[in-house]
Amino acid sequence: MIECRGVTVSYGRRIALWNISFELPSGVLAAIVGPNGAGKSTLLRAIMGLVPLQQGEIRLWGHRLAAVRRRISYMPQRESVDWDFPLTVFDVVLMGRYGHVGLFRRPRPSDEERAWQALVQVGLEHLARRQLNELSGGQQQRVFLARALAQDAELYLMDEPFAGIDAATEGVLLDVLRQLQEEGKTVVVVHHDLSTVARLFEWVLLLNQRLVAAGPVEEVLTAERVREAYGGRSVLDEVVQRALLERRSIVREGQ
Amino acid sequence: MEVLLHPVVGGVVLGNLLIAVGSALVGTFAVLRREALVGDVLAHATVPGIGLAYALLSRTELSVLLWGAVLSVSGALLALNVLRREGREDARLGILLSIAFGAGIVLLTALQRGGGVQQAGIWRILFGQAAAMTWSDVALVGGVVVPASLFVAVAFKELVALAFDAEFVRTLPLPLRWVEFGYRVVLAAIVIVGVYSVGALLMGAFVVLPPMAARLFVRRVGAMAVGAVLVAVVAVMAGIAFSVAFPRVATGPAIVTAAAVLVVCAHLCAPHRGLLARLWRELRVKVRRWDEDAHKVLYRVAERSTGGRWEDWSIEELVAAEVGSRARAVGIVLWLWMVGSIRHKRLQRWSVTARGREKACYITRRHRLWELYLERCVGIAPEQVHAEAELIEHVLTPELEERLEALLEHPQKDPHGRPIPPGQP
Numbered sequence: 001m002i003e004c005r006g007v008t009v010s011y012g013r014r015i016a017l018w019n020i021s022f023e024l025p026s027g028v029l030a031a032i033v034g035p036n037g038a039g040k041s042t043l044l045r046a047i048m049g050l051v052p053l054q055q056g057e058i059r060l061w062g063h064r065l066a067a068v069r070r071r072i073s074y075m076p077q078r079e080s081v082d083w084d085f086p087l088t089v090f091d092v093v094l095m096g097r098y099g100h101v102g103l104f105r106r107p108r109p110s111d112e113e114r115a116w117q118a119l120v121q122v123g124l125e126h127l128a129r130r131q132l133n134e135l136s137g138g139q140q141q142r143v144f145l146a147r148a149l150a151q152d153a154e155l156y157l158m159d160e161p162f163a164g165i166d167a168a169t170e171g172v173l174l175d176v177l178r179q180l181q182e183e184g185k186t187v188v189v190v191h192h193d194l195s196t197v198a199r200l201f202e203w204v205l206l207l208n209q210r211l212v213a214a215g216p217v218e219e220v221l222t223a224e225r226v227r228e229a230y231g232g233r234s235v236l237d238e239v240v241q242r243a244l245l246e247r248r249s250i251v252r253e254g255q
Numbered sequence: 256m257e258v259l260l261h262p263v264v265g266g267v268v269l270g271n272l273l274i275a276v277g278s279a280l281v282g283t284f285a286v287l288r289r290e291a292l293v294g295d296v297l298a299h300a301t302v303p304g305i306g307l308a309y310a311l312l313s314r315t316e317l318s319v320l321l322w323g324a325v326l327s328v329s330g331a332l333l334a335l336n337v338l339r340r341e342g343r344e345d346a347r348l349g350i351l352l353s354i355a356f357g358a359g360i361v362l363l364t365a366l367q368r369g370g371g372v373q374q375a376g377i378w379r380i381l382f383g384q385a386a387a388m389t390w391s392d393v394a395l396v397g398g399v400v401v402p403a404s405l406f407v408a409v410a411f412k413e414l415v416a417l418a419f420d421a422e423f424v425r426t427l428p429l430p431l432r433w434v435e436f437g438y439r440v441v442l443a444a445i446v447i448v449g450v451y452s453v454g455a456l457l458m459g460a461f462v463v464l465p466p467m468a469a470r471l472f473v474r475r476v477g478a479m480a481v482g483a484v485l486v487a488v489v490a491v492m493a494g495i496a497f498s499v500a501f502p503r504v505a506t507g508p509a510i511v512t513a514a515a516v517l518v519v520c521a522h523l524c525a526p527h528r529g530l531l532a533r534l535w536r537e538l539r540v541k542v543r544r545w546d547e548d549a550h551k552v553l554y555r556v557a558e559r560s561t562g563g564r565w566e567d568w569s570i571e572e573l574v575a576a577e578v579g580s581r582a583r584a585v586g587i588v589l590w591l592w593m594v595g596s597i598r599h600k601r602l603q604r605w606s607v608t609a610r611g612r613e614k615a616c617y618i619t620r621r622h623r624l625w626e627l628y629l630e631r632c633v634g635i636a637p638e639q640v641h642a643e644a645e646l647i648e649h650v651l652t653p654e655l656e657e658r659l660e661a662l663l664e665h666p667q668k669d670p671h672g673r674p675i676p677p678g679q680p
Contacts, residue, residue, distance in 0.1 A: 012340075048426045069428035081420045085287065086476050095416050099427040103434075104409050131474055147423075 001026040001155070001186055002047065007056035009039070009046050015209060016042040020056070022205060022214040024188070029181045031191040031200070034207035035230050040190045041077065043207065044157045047188075048074050060155065070099055073153035077160050078141050083132045090128040092143050093119050096150030118150040122172050138169035145176060156180060156187045163192065174200070197221065268495060270388035270396050271510065274452040275465075275487035277400035277445045280407045282462035283480045284438060286470060287418040292348045293335065295459025297446045299352050300324075300331035302359025302455050305380050310366055315376065317384065318395050321447055328443045331355055359455075383454030383507030386498060392451060399448045403441040407480070410434050415476050452491075453507035464514040465490065471525035486521075490514035544649050547618045549587045550596065552576060553607055554615035558673070566606035573605075616676035622648040623669035623676075624659045630670040631663065637670040 002024040009017040016039040024030055032040045045051045047058055049065045060068050073096070096118065097111035107115075119125045122142040127135070135143065141161060148156060161173055177200070180187050191197055197204060197217065204220045206212040212229040213220040285294050301324035308323025309315070331351065338347055363377050379387075388396075407414065413434045416424045424431055442462075449458035469482030494510030523530050556576040557565050574584040588605065591597045596611025607615070625647050626640040635643065651659075660666075660678070669675055 050422060050425060069426065072426070074423060074426040076420065076422055080422060082289070085419050086470065086473055086479055087415070087419060088475070091415075091475075092419070095420070095423070098412070098416060098424070099429060103413065103429050103431075106412070 001061060002188070003059040003062075004047075005057050005059075007043075007046060007058060008054045009042055009051055010054055011051075016051075017046065017207075018210045020207075020211045022211060024186070024203065024205075024214075026186050027181075027184050028186060028203040029177060029201050030186070030188045030203035030205065031197050032188065032205045032207055033191055033194060033197055033229075034212075036192075038208045038229070040192075040207055041159050043205075044074070044159050044188065044190060047157060048072070071154045073148045073151035073156045075144050075148040075156070075158040075161060077163070078137065078144060080159075083135065083140055085132050087132055088128065089124060089130050089132065089135070089143055090115065090119065092132065093146045093150055096147035099151060114152065115146075115150045118146040121149055121176065122146045123168075136166070137164055138166040141165050141169055142172060145173065149176065154185055156185060158187065158189045160190050160192065162189075162196075194226065266390045266393050267386055267388050267506075268491075270393040271385050271452050271491045271495065271506075272488060273393070273396045273400045274445070274449055275491045275510075276484050277403050278449055278458075278462045279465045279469075279483035279487040280404050280480055281438075281442050281445050282464075283466040283469070283476070283483050284407075284414050284418050285442065286463050286466040287415075287476065287479075291459075291463040292345065292352075294442060294446055294462040296335070296348050296352045296355065297328050297331055297443050298449065298455050298458035298462075299356040299359070300328045301447055301450050301458075302356055302380060303327045303362055304330075304359075305450070305455075306359050306362030306366060309376075310362070317379070317451060318392060320380075321450065324447045324450065327355065327359075328447055332439055332443055356455075379454075380450065381454050381456045382505050383450060383452050383457070385452045385495070385506035385510060388451060396448045396451060399444045403445055406437055406441050410437065411477070414438060418476075453511050457507060457511040461487075461490075461511050461514060464511070464518050468514075468518045468521035471521045471528045486517050487514065490517055540649075545590070546594065547614075547649055549590050550611065550615040551618050551622065552587055553591065553596065553611060554619040554676070557607070557612075557615070565612055568605045569603065570605070617678075618648060620676045620678060621651045621656055623673065624656060624663065624666075625651065626669050626671075627663055627666055627675070628659055640670055 002022075004023075005021050007017055007020040008015070020043065032043055034040050042051060046053060047060075047065075058065065060072070065072075093115045094107055094112065097107055097115055101107050101111055116125065116128070119128055122145050124139060124142050124146060127139065132140070132143075141164075145158075145161065148158065162170065165173070177187060177189075189201070191201070198221055202217055203215070204217050205214045206220055206225055206229045208229045208231075213225050282294070285291060301321075304323035304325065304327025305320045306323070307327070308320045311323075312319060314320065334351060335348075338351075341347060363380070367377065413424075413429075413431060417431065417435060417438070421435075446458050446462065449461060452458075453461045465486035466479060466483040468486045469479045473479045473482055490513040491510050493513040494506055497509045497513070498504045498506040521529070524532075526532050552573065556568060556573055557563055559576060560568070560572065570581075570584055570588060573588060574581055588597070591611060592599065595608060596614060597605050597607050599605050622644045625644040626637075629635045629640040629643055630637055656678070666675055
């Protein structure tokens with residue numbers, strides 16, 4: 001579904017991604033994992049066409065990005081915008097509908113209805129008329145989540161949605177991910193916490209400028225590969241081992 | 256209205272007002288995008304173009320010379336776009352501004368030495384000729400401002416989204432690159448005609464000052480744009496009035512100064528965000544603390560006097576209660592009397608009113624509940640809880656107080672063994 005072939009991206013002389021090739025099946029909940037500066041966000045941005053590819057090609061459902069933009073929803077990092085901005089929560093969520101509304105048109109009642117549903121889904125409907133600068137970090141993250149949901153896409157790309165959020169927001173986020181998965185959507189999440197990867201996701205891209213491995217969690221997340229990605233820090237091995245054991249026991253219980 | 260019909264003054268007022276409206280609308284987005292300096296670069300970039308046009312065409316009317324500015328400002332826009340990934344943004348903009356402006360001044364002074372340009376000519380470009388606008392100038396300004404304002408109105412939703420989160424917007428299936436391009440063109444066009452009014456040196460500032468003032472008062476972008484227009488109009492009228500009253504004062508700089516003064520006033524007076532509002536909030540907190548502390552003293556005096564007496568005290572009893580210095584005791588008595596919590600009999604004997612008693616119980620109750628909570632649930636030693644409670648007692652809400660009481664199972668005594676006064680029935 002997402003098909004990357006030989007993707008290389010650089011910022012000036014610094015190479016961010018080197019010769020990345022993988023194929024992500026449709027309908028999976030996938031995590032992009034790797035150390036700081038591994039190019040996790042850059043990979044999402046490359047898929048979204050926000051950074052130019054130096055080499056290689058990305059295909060989505062076999063098409064170029066321009067043909068399928070409407071089917072993709074992108075959720076940037078919370079820190080990427082200035083939250084001291086004269087807008088209300090609802091204004092921002094409604095932006096998720098702009099791709100459907102079209103240029104220079106006013107949002108239709110159905111768009112407002114959909115934005116409202118998204119707001120309810122993340123549990124922020126009571127803050128709809130609130131100013132952005134009155135929100136907590138977790139609430140900001142939920143506003144972005146609602147905006148992404150309002151887009152009604154088939155593929156969701158989320159940049160660090162779990163970074164710096166409270167327990168309530170994490171609960172909402174997990175519910176949303178589960179629901180998207182049930183609806184058969186594909187979700188790709190940049191994730192920084194190795195210890196929870198195995199529990200939350202079924203598919204993993206292990207990244208450190210080049211692709212270390214990509215595939216189902218059980219196959220990819222071996223101590224050896226993680227060491228390769230993170231540069232042989234034994235503490236991490238332990239974390240991963242523990243997480244994998246946990247997942248296996250969950251799977252066994254499930255069966 | 257009459258002034259607008261005046262053959263000379265009418266043109267001046269209308270022309271400047273048009274520029275004010277256009278620059279306020281576009282400037283709203285410059286401020287929201289944090290691109291104040293971009294407008295400044297473009298404004299300074301008008302100068303070399305004007306010099307070049309003069310050198311080539313030897314005409315002096317601004318309506319002709321500004322076509323040269325169109326050229327050099329386009330060059331600056333192009334340079335901004337090409338260099339957008341190079342170096343740090345502030346350095347990039349600063350360097351570009353200096354190059355453009357320096358080159359312009361070199362050109363103009365060279366022409367002046369050659370005997371072409373008069374001193375007044377350079378002055379006119381740098382500080383505008385707000386007071387010398389003719390009706391044909393007004394028509395030209397209108398030809399720029401009206402389409403620019405229409406663009407802002409039509410693309411409002413897109414401009415807001417781009418200003419808030421350009422990266423997200425770029426992922427949408429919309430050709431927003433053209434809206435972005437349109438915004439740049441409109442900003443450049445407004446800045447160029449702004450040379451008429453406030454001149455190349457100050458137009459960058461005039462674009463962003465009114466929206467900056469409006470930003471402090473509003474909660475939505477639409478209101479901010481309207482507010483910015485209002486501020487800009489007021490600044491123009493004030494600037495013109497000032498230069499009419501003092502004919503030696505140049506109109507353009509007077510307009511910009513008026514706008515700057517309005518920004519300062521806004522920072523002082525704006526509700527919530529203004530300096531005075533913040534000071535007022537702080538003062539209210541302080542006064543409330545003082546008031547509650549004073550009432551706490553009342554409670555303590557009653558508690559320590561024989562038989563829990565609420566009437567017939569002397570000031571000496573108050574001082575002894577804990578207040579310490581006599582001056583502070585007098586201050587507290589004066590305050591309590593002013594707010595109607597105590598009354599006196601010939602300034603000698605003092606009694607607590609019903610209202611004073613209620614407040615005294617209320618604050619003491621919260622203090623002691625919190626002390627008990629700290630001791631029982633947080634595990635802080637009894638001798639340390641007092642200082643903590645001194646701070647928190649002023650900010651406890653009635654709901655929290657109720658829940659505290661329930662949590663502590665309606666206690667009678669605080670950690671020091673003193674009674675906790677009952678709440679309101």
